Amino acid sequence: MQVTRGPGFLDQLDAALPGAVTGRNLEALDPWIEVAPGRIAEVCHWLKRSSPVRFDSLECITAVDWHEPDPKKAAKVSWQPRIELVYHLWSTPARVSLVLKCGLPRWKDDQPGSLPELPSVTGVWRGADWHEREVYDLSGVWFTGHPDLRRILCPEDWEGHPLRKDYVQPVEYHGIRNR
Amino acid sequence: MVEYLIDRVGLPGWLAWTAAAALAAVLILNVIAGGALVFIWAERKIAARIQDRLGPTRTGGKFGWLQSLADGIKLLAKEDLMPDGADGMLFRLAPYVSFCASFCAFIALPFAFDFVGLRLNVAVFFVVAVLGLEVFGVILAGYASASKWSLFGSMREAAQVVSYEVPLGMCVVVPVMLAGSMDMVTIAEKQAGWFWNWYLFHDPFTFVIFWVYVTCAVASVNRAPFDLAEAESELVAGFHTEYSGLRWSFFFMAEYGSMFLVSAMAAVLFLGGWNGPVPLATLAGLSEGTGDTAGYLVRLLGMVNLLGKATLGVLVMMWIRWTLPRLRIDQVMTTCLKYCTPIAAVMFAGAMLWQLFLPGGLVPGMRRPAGEIREGWLEGPGGRAAASAPTGSGDLVLVPAAQVRP
Amino acid sequence: MASILDDDPRIIEFDVRTDEMLVNMGPQHPSTHGVLRLVLRTDGEIVSEVEPHIGYLHRCAEKIGENLTARQWIPYTDRMDYLAAMNMNLGWSLAVEKLMKYEVSEKARHLRVLIAELGRIASHLVGMGAYGLDLGTFSPFLYAFRERERILDLFEEACGARLTYSYITVGGLTADLPPGWLQRCEAFLDQFEPVIKEYHALLTTNAIFVKRTANIGVMSREMAIDYGCSGPVLRGSGVDQDLRRDGEAIYTAMYDGYAFEVAVMKNGRYPRDHEYPPVPPDAVIGDCWHRFFVRMIEVVQSMDLVRQAIDRYSACKGTIGEPLKLTEKIPAGDAYLETECPKGQMGFYVVGDGTAIPWRARARSSSFSNLSVTADLCRGCLIADVPAIVGSLDIVMGEIDR
Numbered sequence: 001m002q003v004t005r006g007p008g009f010l011d012q013l014d015a016a017l018p019g020a021v022t023g024r025n026l027e028a029l030d031p032w033i034e035v036a037p038g039r040i041a042e043v044c045h046w047l048k049r050s051s052p053v054r055f056d057s058l059e060c061i062t063a064v065d066w067h068e069p070d071p072k073k074a075a076k077v078s079w080q081p082r083i084e085l086v087y088h089l090w091s092t093p094a095r096v097s098l099v100l101k102c103g104l105p106r107w108k109d110d111q112p113g114s115l116p117e118l119p120s121v122t123g124v125w126r127g128a129d130w131h132e133r134e135v136y137d138l139s140g141v142w143f144t145g146h147p148d149l150r151r152i153l154c155p156e157d158w159e160g161h162p163l164r165k166d167y168v169q170p171v172e173y174h175g176i177r178n179r
Numbered sequence: 180m181v182e183y184l185i186d187r188v189g190l191p192g193w194l195a196w197t198a199a200a201a202l203a204a205v206l207i208l209n210v211i212a213g214g215a216l217v218f219i220w221a222e223r224k225i226a227a228r229i230q231d232r233l234g235p236t237r238t239g240g241k242f243g244w245l246q247s248l249a250d251g252i253k254l255l256a257k258e259d260l261m262p263d264g265a266d267g268m269l270f271r272l273a274p275y276v277s278f279c280a281s282f283c284a285f286i287a288l289p290f291a292f293d294f295v296g297l298r299l300n301v302a303v304f305f306v307v308a309v310l311g312l313e314v315f316g317v318i319l320a321g322y323a324s325a326s327k328w329s330l331f332g333s334m335r336e337a338a339q340v341v342s343y344e345v346p347l348g349m350c351v352v353v354p355v356m357l358a359g360s361m362d363m364v365t366i367a368e369k370q371a372g373w374f375w376n377w378y379l380f381h382d383p384f385t386f387v388i389f390w391v392y393v394t395c396a397v398a399s400v401n402r403a404p405f406d407l408a409e410a411e412s413e414l415v416a417g418f419h420t421e422y423s424g425l426r427w428s429f430f431f432m433a434e435y436g437s438m439f440l441v442s443a444m445a446a447v448l449f450l451g452g453w454n455g456p457v458p459l460a461t462l463a464g465l466s467e468g469t470g471d472t473a474g475y476l477v478r479l480l481g482m483v484n485l486l487g488k489a490t491l492g493v494l495v496m497m498w499i500r501w502t503l504p505r506l507r508i509d510q511v512m513t514t515c516l517k518y519c520t521p522i523a524a525v526m527f528a529g530a531m532l533w534q535l536f537l538p539g540g541l542v543p544g545m546r547r548p549a550g551e552i553r554e555g556w557l558e559g560p561g562g563r564a565a566a567s568a569p570t571g572s573g574d575l576v577l578v579p580a581a582q583v584r585p
Numbered sequence: 586m587a588s589i590l591d592d593d594p595r596i597i598e599f600d601v602r603t604d605e606m607l608v609n610m611g612p613q614h615p616s617t618h619g620v621l622r623l624v625l626r627t628d629g630e631i632v633s634e635v636e637p638h639i640g641y642l643h644r645c646a647e648k649i650g651e652n653l654t655a656r657q658w659i660p661y662t663d664r665m666d667y668l669a670a671m672n673m674n675l676g677w678s679l680a681v682e683k684l685m686k687y688e689v690s691e692k693a694r695h696l697r698v699l700i701a702e703l704g705r706i707a708s709h710l711v712g713m714g715a716y717g718l719d720l721g722t723f724s725p726f727l728y729a730f731r732e733r734e735r736i737l738d739l740f741e742e743a744c745g746a747r748l749t750y751s752y753i754t755v756g757g758l759t760a761d762l763p764p765g766w767l768q769r770c771e772a773f774l775d776q777f778e779p780v781i782k783e784y785h786a787l788l789t790t791n792a793i794f795v796k797r798t799a800n801i802g803v804m805s806r807e808m809a810i811d812y813g814c815s816g817p818v819l820r821g822s823g824v825d826q827d828l829r830r831d832g833e834a835i836y837t838a839m840y841d842g843y844a845f846e847v848a849v850m851k852n853g854r855y856p857r858d859h860e861y862p863p864v865p866p867d868a869v870i871g872d873c874w875h876r877f878f879v880r881m882i883e884v885v886q887s888m889d890l891v892r893q894a895i896d897r898y899s900a901c902k903g904t905i906g907e908p909l910k911l912t913e914k915i916p917a918g919d920a921y922l923e924t925e926c927p928k929g930q931m932g933f934y935v936v937g938d939g940t941a942i943p944w945r946a947r948a949r950s951s952s953f954s955n956l957s958v959t960a961d962l963c964r965g966c967l968i969a970d971v972p973a974i975v976g977s978l979d980i981v982m983g984e985i986d987r
Contacts, residue, residue: 226723226724229724230723230724230727230728231727231728231731232727327606327608328608331608331630331968334629335630403721403722404721404793406721407969410721410969411615411616411721412615412616412718412719412720412721412972413616413968413969413971413972414968415614415615501722501723501724502722502724502787503722503791503793504717504720504721504722504788504791504793504794504797505720505721505722505793505797505969506793506796506797507797507967507969507970508630508967508968508969509630509967510796510797
């Protein structure tokens with residue numbers, strides 16, 4: 001009971017927010033639609049408030065770092081280096097799920113260290129608060145409009161974002177050797 | 180005993196008094212401290228049995244009966260810690276305040292006719308007042324610990340104990356009113372005979388007020404479900420969070436001492452004191468009045484009676500503790516102010532009217548009118564003074580036990 | 586502003602306003618269920634604000650998952666919800682199997698149901714006992730552990746471990762049950778069933794317990810959904826959702842043919858397939874009492890499921906089959922699967938790149954979402970309600986911090 005989007009559903013989304021949906025894969029195991037990063041909040045808002053199937057619950061936000069740190073292997077990979085945000089939504093009344101994907105550059109303006117940005121969905125689901133903090137903490141994505149975006153699992157003064165593929169563990173943390 | 184020391188041994192009066200007082204103090208202190216150890220062991224065993232486990236089994240051979248002693252030795256050997264921010268003097272003082280208050284009250288508690296440290300004509304008042312002092316130790320401990328949890332604990336304790344003093348006082352006043360005396364010896368004496376002479380069964384109002392007393396007593400000694408001052412799931416350990424070793428154990432001893440005290444109070448005020456449910460001694464022709472071997476035997480039996488009743492009370496408190504969840508502070512206050520206090524007030528008025536209109540009880544002849552019981556042997560030499568002094572003047576007249584009976 | 590009043594010696598100012606106090610509840614605290622730290626802003630006994638701080642048990646299990654093969658990560662899922670490790674194993678196994686389009690044998694399927702439901706009982710027993718502790722009663726905790734001990738004995742017999750089992754694994758289970766196990770399991774159920782009445786007497790219907798939990802920490806249906814709450818927390822708010830019935834096909838297929846009722850209040854009443862105590866009049870849907878009660882009902886439901894699973898399992902011929910190789914390659918693609926774990930809906934997301942090692946392993950923790958409501962639920966309650974509310978969410982920090 002997970003496939004939700006008949007063609008009608010996507011057409012409605014397209015009609016309501018033209019240009020927001022940039023891609024789709026309805027044959028995948030969990031069929032997904034790709035959303036333009038800047039418009040994710042709008043899309044989510046529509047999905048929760050106006051869509052025929054109300055996606056009233058955000059289950060999970062995952063950031064997948066498509067990056068191959070090994071230069072030899074990196075030459076052979078088939079993907080574009082990017083950060084992919086995956087939103088798993090769930091509709092309680094209809095009991096169906098939906099997957100949104102959002103591709104972001106690994107670094108904002110290709111400046112290593114400056115985090116990529118996209119709008120926060122905390123205004124849509126209150127539960128997104130902690131999930132976005134976790135993604136920020138572990139994967140290094142900045143959510144604009146988040147009320148209180150700070151680290152949640154790592155200590156506040158931790159350096160780096162551990163789930164980045166090119167993350168290097170600090171040698172020392174407050175005098176404690178890590179490696 | 181004072182007379183004995185003066186007349187037979189030839190000690191000067193002040194020395195005889197001091198010696199008698201010291202002896203009484205040592206006796207009481209040791210009996211109660213020993214009792215507290217036994218209760219701690221009993222609590223562990225009872226808790227264990229309630230929880231389907233064994234509890235201590237090894238220390239001291241069978242049943243782990245030496246466990247409390249072993250714990251005590253361990254506590255002695257523990258490092259004595261005090262937080263940096265603590266107020267040193269108050270921090271050290273607090274356990275002793277609690278301990279002393281709790282044990283002081285035993286001075287006026289009669290264990291049997293004459294078996295009393297100091298026979299006071301205002302014993303009830305004395306015990307309740309001194310027991311109320313225990314809270315100071317707790318407040319000091321919480322305040323001096325420099326810990327927020329301790330502060331919470333002590334503030335709760337202050338609010339709770341002060342509130343519960345009100346209904347507790349009202350409950351205690353009812354037997355005082357029925358007996359016409361604040362002297363606990365007199366109160367207990369008036370309940371002599373069969374168990375229906377106990378004030379618990381005096382009239383329906385006293386029956387109800389006994390349960391109010393039980394509630395208030397449990398609350399005033401901080402036992403579950405009213406143990407908010409130490410509520411371990413909320414306040415870590417409440418007022419004694421920062422205490423360790425021997426100081427902590429003093430709080431513990433004070434707690435068990437108070438538990439025993441309020442239970443003994445309940446026994447004296449409502450459950451006939453040292454008078455058993457069946458007047459065995461009287462039926463067997465023994466009398467307490469003679470002062471000879473038979474009399475001592477009777478008193479010893481009475482003491483067993485009283486200790487038995489008090490212990491039963493303590494066991495019930497343990498049973499409650501290991502069964503019920505803890506109330507919340509507002510619910511504790513509600514219980515006190517909205518239920519206990521009004522009920523106690525109504526029952527007090529009821530008991531008063533009953534006493535006025537139905538002094539003989541519903542069944543004529545079942546109960547001897549109050550005041551007639553054993554008038555005869557109360558009026559021995561010295562006994563007259565003891566019996567009449569409390570009712571007469573409002574002054575605090577201290578009548579040592581030794582003077583009551585030659 | 587200086588005025589003549591300031592100098593008037595007859596005027597004494599009284600300031601009866603009390604100061605607010607910041608109190609750290611945790612990370613070492615008896616009732617925060619592990620290393621949860623709550624910063625309470627209190628005004629006397631009233632809590633004006635609660636801020637949960639988590640991460641004290643963070644091990645970055647997801648990073649570890651990116652460096653191990655799918656089956657090698659199973660022991661790390663054990664250490665997420667260590668009170669229901671079987672269900673964690675199951676969640677990850679199913680997610681990987683979903684990506685690999687693998688189907689386990691019929692016998693293994695029933696054995697998985699059997700084990701997972703026993704795990705649910707064990708988890709709820711701890712949740713129930715620990716909730717008693719939070720409210721200041723110690724004995725139910727030991728009663729609960731007495732029964733849990735017997736489940737752990739059964740688990741130990743089946744897989745050798747008592748806490749971190751790694752029993753259910755990708756492609757099946759590591760071993761079949763030893764002989765005589767089913768009889769012992771049935772004996773346990775027969776012994777356990779009457780005991781549940783004791784729990785109801787000690788907790789569910791206890792007047793003080795009801796006073797402490799009814800109408801406390803009321804979470805509306807909308808709020809529960811908005812925060813992504815799940816499991817008993819969601820059902821306690823009256824949302825009729827249980828992934829064992831409503832989940833994805835690969836998961837519901839596991840429970841295909843099993844009869845059970847979702848423990849939720851529908852039309853003002855709970856399922857009546859067994860004897861449950863009545864709902865006290867003070868209790869409001871969505872409060873601590875209902876969250877607790879849902880767990881108690883689920884224990885009974887799970888017992889039924891275990892009984893059915895025993896029958897079906899013993900009716901199956903043949904073996905449970907072998908699990909997949911440790912180094913089995915995972916196809917490229919991604920799969921997300923949520924399962925109904927005792928604490929809530931535990932989601933696992935696996936991204937494969939064609940090698941044996943997942944490109945990304947993600948665990949969506951139910952307790953994580955359930956705990957995020959704390960700040961909202963605890964606003965304006967009393968200090969004593971904080972453990973009551975946090976306890977009713979039945980969190981486990983290993984799963985939140987991962």
